[in-house]
Amino acid sequence: QASRPAILEVNHLDKSFSGVHAVNDISLRIHKGETVGIIGPNGSGKSTTINMISGLFNPDSGEIVFEGTHIEHFRQTAVSDVGIARTFQNGRVFGSMSVDENLEMGLHKVMTASRPWKGLQDYPVVKWASLLGELCLSLIPGPKSRKEMAGVKDGVDQSVKSFGDHLEPMRQHQTYSLSYANKRRTEIGRAMIAEPHLLCLDEPTAGMNQTETTEVMEQLLELKAKGHTMLLVEHKMDFVMALCDWLVVMDNGSIIAEGLPADVRRNPKVINAYLGG
Numbered sequence: 168q169a170s171r172p173a174i175l176e177v178n179h180l181d182k183s184f185s186g187v188h189a190v191n192d193i194s195l196r197i198h199k200g201e202t203v204g205i206i207g208p209n210g211s212g213k214s215t216t217i218n219m220i221s222g223l224f225n226p227d228s229g230e231i232v233f234e235g236t237h238i239e240h241f242r243q244t245a246v247s248d249v250g251i252a253r254t255f256q257n258g259r260v261f262g263s264m265s266v267d268e269n270l271e272m273g274l275h276k277v278m279t280a281s282r283p284w285k286g287l288q289d290y291p292v293v294k295w296a297s298l299l300g301e302l303c304l305s306l307i308p309g310p311k312s313r314k315e316m317a318g319v320k321d322g323v324d325q326s327v328k329s330f331g332d333h334l335e336p337m338r339q340h341q342t343y344s345l346s347y348a349n350k351r352r353t354e355i356g357r358a359m360i361a362e363p364h365l366l367c368l369d370e371p372t373a374g375m376n377q378t379e380t381t382e383v384m385e386q387l388l389e390l391k392a393k394g395h396t397m398l399l400v401e402h403k404m405d406f407v408m409a410l411c412d413w414l415v416v417m418d419n420g421s422i423i424a425e426g427l428p429a430d431v432r433r434n435p436k437v438i439n440a441y442l443g444g
């Protein structure tokens with residue numbers, strides 16, 4: 168791995184759930200522009216690791232340092248404020264909202280930045296109330312909100328464009344009606360629209376067929392080519408081989424191997440864990 172300073176440094180993370188030691192002494196580094204993959208069998212602690220990094224829950228012990236800031240005790244909103252975005256293993260789009268509306272949601276922090284209730288966003292109910300308030304306000308074309316909304320519209324236009332012609336014809340469609348791959352694109356777009364410094368993806372191709380998997384892979388290759396930094400949890404070997412600069416292999420909550428993808432693939436321990444030897 169490169170000798171430049173890491174933007175994300177994870178040291179000795181531990182997490183148990185009522186007796187299940189889900190993550191056991193995990194340490195990893197991600198450098199700017201790098202794609203790091205975490206692979207491993209089901210239940211090996213991959214999602215738990217990404218969930219701690221993105222602040223969904225905090226570790227029992229250990230450190231998470233992002234661009235020099237300790238974030239291991241941060242809540243999810245604070246983690247997204249420092250520039251870490253994520254997508255979920257089961258895919259999360261707001262099905263009754265259009266593609267454009269879902270993308271706008273990714274900018275809601277930008278949209279609410281000038282609002283006095285911003286400090287209350289940590290409280291989920293208030294957060295949603297403020298978001299609803301924003302959406303209503305956005306319908307009233309006051310001089311200030313018109314300018315803000317123009318910025319939001321530009322952001323959404325650009326995001327849609329970044330997906331070639333995949334999302335363009337779907338912009339006003341409710342997202343529940345989209346293909347798996349387009350739902351994923353919408354979710355990735357929503358995560359990327361506020362220009363995070365790190366994108367965490369938890370099994371972005373879960374439940375997809377080969378064509379959809381390839382499409383999402385191409386999307387991520389494009390993000391990589393643009394210099395984005397990614398943490399990718401995945402268990403499809405071909406997918407991680409194509410995308411990752413560095414691979415970390417988990418089994419039973421621990422890291423059993425790490426290295427360049429080509430080396431990891433040949434590691435007998437990894438073959439063993441995967442083939443259930």
Ligand code: ADP
Nearest residue numbers: 184187189207208209210211212213214215216
């Ligand atoms: P992976 O993503 O590699 O499939 P997970 O991180 O989801 O693995 O799970 C690791 C272990 O932790 C599993 O035994 C799982 O059942 C347990 N686990 C994960 N999340 C929770 C939770 N919120 N509550 C209880 N147990 C959990």
Ligand code: MG
Nearest residue numbers: 213214215256
């Ligand atoms: Mg998982």
